[in-house]
Amino acid sequence: MSRQVLAPPRPLDPAKFRDPVTTAKGERRATVALRGLQTLWVNTGTLCNIACRNCYIESSPKNDALAYISAAEIRAFLDEAASLGAPLREVGFTGGEPFLNRELPEMLRDVLGRGLSALVLTNAMKPMMNHAGALLALREEFGDRLTMRVSLDHHEAAMHDLERGEGSFAKTLEGLVWLARHDFRIHVAGRAAFGGGDDAAMRQGYAALFSAHRIPVDASDPVALMLFPEMDAATDVPEITEACWGILGKSPDSLMCASARMVVKRRGAERPAVLACTLLAYDPRFELGATLAEASRPVALNHPHCATFCVLGGAACSR
Template identity: 50%
Template sequence: MSNLQILPETKFSDPHRTMKGEARAWIKYQGTKTLWFNTGTLCNIECLNCYIESSPTNDRLVYLSVDDVVPYLDELDVAGEHGIEIGFTGGEPFLAPDMVAIIEAVVSRGHTALVLTNAMKPLMRKRVQSSLKALQERYNEQMRFRVSLDHYSEELHNVERGRGAFASASIGLSWLAAEGFELDLAGRTVWGESEEVSRAGYAKLIKDHKLGIDPNDTTRLVLFPEMKGTDDPPEITNACWGILDKSPADQMCSNSRMIVKRKGAGKTSVVACTLIPYDERFELGNTLEESRQSVSLNHPYCATFCVLGGGSCSA
């Protein structure tokens, strides 16, 4: 019998071994901190580098309904997981017809809703505004809106999101702030600026727009590590935790899952991460109970965004 080890042909292809034959890092599930729902990949704009390729034509993940969401809230109850952060991403969540009703289903059970939005026209429709105001009267402290503002300058934000995007988002931002909604910002680090410079720039924008956000609070102003499909990060091994002085328990997939509904699938499924909704290797079943399993870090985003970048989509 040969002792020759057959190594994977490409990086990140084997869930157990790296291309060099080292033991790949994996993450044990520790319980739910954040349960994410992707409300659909359709978006009112198309960003230059959208992590999951959302656009006005991408419907690979279809809109979620209240009926899609409620069974997972029931599962949280059964598991004794109360007061959970429930995150919503897309696409643009406020394109989903049931979005406000879904938020109400979440907050009425005592959970907190974190809605990621571009704060543009879908949010600013009169029906949406009035419905959110009605919810605010009862559940304001349980709702947070994280607005994607890729750069504090109009010029660079529009490079990523298109002409007029900054002006449109500013209207939505100002409305959310003026109405007293809990508000956060999310920027990107693609511009090559130091964090100090970026936070100083956002500080001026926050002051000018009276947003009431502490620019030095990393949970209120989140600066996400940049990722591109052409990136070639190193593979993460078990030895990396000690080398990098990081813990598996701090990675997103140790405490969060995301619910998606694929076009034509007929039912929802659970995936390991908000950033990898299409890769079937990270699909963990149709229920939260099925999804409570370990996850191997065999995707470039695991390295670029989470382990090396220190990023997390949760608040």
């Protein structure tokens, strides 16, 4: 049998994703209104202890384009959400590696102390373990309202290490096992493309790994084990029009930007900014203001990631 050769992806049409109101074909571009702020994301800073081959935000040990945000700055946004009467239920922390920000435990305590849930996206390596004592105290006091989502790109070391560096799988697995041993609520994030499109086989592989190491994650649960689509803004994808909602049988309320915003602090900035999306930290078109109130306006789906990740890929960063 001859070997199938896949055609390379088509480059993005430069006429697409330019106008926030209309598409390249002159159709009305889809927008998403904020129906209620349920999830507030915080980028703790883009510095990371490792450099992955394909990081959507280009995190590395040298990239500090997004500076460390402080606990006091996040407290101000939590206070604003409360004063606005926002239906906030969860605060998610991403990076970079969030545990490189030394004020993360204080931020978590503030969030959890308000009766909210907290979600931390981590590689579960040394930076996390440097905060082991603080994490155990939070787990003891707040229980399952704290969720640790660990990035494990594949259930086999070779594939994971291809993306994140030799030996990284073993270190992340060690952190996962530590979290499991201490009864933390754990989720795992993998990469769908690493499975060659075979979602069932990927989940079976993860299930075997979790079982072997007594990690209490249900691999069949798409929230407990999220397999994210790959994102390449240079690859051609369709623009999302107002007509797409009916064609796809999808509601704009199901997208992340209908219920979430993200706070970042740019290097050299006097104060943080609020963005429409966790995936578009560097695109000025998705910076909505300095406050949650300013950031409550609708979002035009004017980026390839809007199509690939959210509308067509069906992915979501929060629970």
